């Protein structure tokens with residue numbers, strides 16, 4: 001990591017988070033950091049290691065063990081399309097395909113270059129009665145179709 005990158009990064013927010021937690025509460029610290037940045041920026045690993053008096057490898061292993069932590073930047077709007085059984089049989093795939101095509105994303109590219117949208121799939125959002133379901137930043141949108149997804153996308157783009 002270059003020094004330049006480190007100088008650019010504002011560690012004061014990380015310090016505020018560290019003040020709120022015990023040094024052993026690595027998961028809670030990472031959760032708070034992710035809440036601010038929507039992912040875990042690479043700069044935080046050496047910084048936390050020093051501040052928490054532990055190794056970068058240990059913090060990294062916690063970050064990679066829990067699938068809720070992301071090491072990649074996420075968009076302002078995180079769209080999760082459910083592809084659990086109930087949603088799948090009610091045609092979640094055409095919705096996913098529509099969104100991927102529209103946003104220029106695919107199975108390996110999940111986030112638009114302008115960091116506006118991240119598109120992910122999940123295995124069940126716990127709202128099977130409303131299938132097919134997607135969420136935008138954890139807000140549930142029930143009984144979706146590609147047309148409804150198009151209207152939603154338009155709304156989000158206008159909001160942005």
Ligand code: FES
Pocket residue numbers: 082083084085086087088123124125126127128129131132133
């Ligand atoms: S399978 Fe989609 S909400 Fe449960």
